[in-house]
Amino acid sequence: MSEERPLLLPQVQPPEKPLKLFDTHAHYSSRTFKDDRDEVLASLPLYGVERVIEVGVDITRRDGGPWDLAARHDHVYFAAGVHPQEASDMGEGDIDRLRDMLKKPKAVALGEIGLDYYYESSPREIQKPVFRAQMELAREMDMPVIIHTRDATRDTMEILKDFPGMRGVCHCFSGSLETAVDLIKMGYMISFTGVISFKNAKRAAEIIRWMPLDRLMLETDCPYMSPEPHRGRRCDSRLLEFTCMKAAEIRGISPEEMAEITTANAHRFFGI
């Protein structure tokens, strides 16, 4: 048992006119929120965060899973899926279990799924069939997919191309402009985290400047990826405003406009 103490954000009063935001990717099921999960979630609408997608990473059998949070909070919806790092744990009957989870109220997407060759905590040869099986399930259920890919662009694109016509988002995008062009052509959305506020995020800026605005979404991926000026602290959806402001600055529009566009995109994408 690690006794990690998250570096909490300072308590700030809700702004009078907050940006209207949609956090398309969050992990409040994470242990780092064990002491204040419901409190943080309940406070979000006051800070302008009108919707949150709680994203699953495994076939959890315990309470407190994504659907549980969605059931407790009006503004929270959820996605369920097996993250590539958990692919080795996928056992017999788990696709059926996943299908059942995705039939629960407020399930809006299958994810996050994909390939991760950076950590490779599950071998590639297991990650790939687990990814494909979940793409097939999404197609069967006509649900959008949330894609995680890290150091695995070529294999990820190869699998995505085998499933034409799917609705999907590449989350926490860190790929090249060329990959972004391919994804846009395939109909995918691209979503960015607080990483775009880091000094060396030139590639992301280039993509945000270029991409069609109706394909852009914003996310925290909390508790990870806190944007500047809160880098290194535990992230929560209240920090999405910093990512929105940065994206607006890169694109040369107002933060209000950026919030309006990305929130509308997310509503359309998730069908809520």
Ligand SMILES: [Zn+2]
């Ligand atoms: Zn995630």
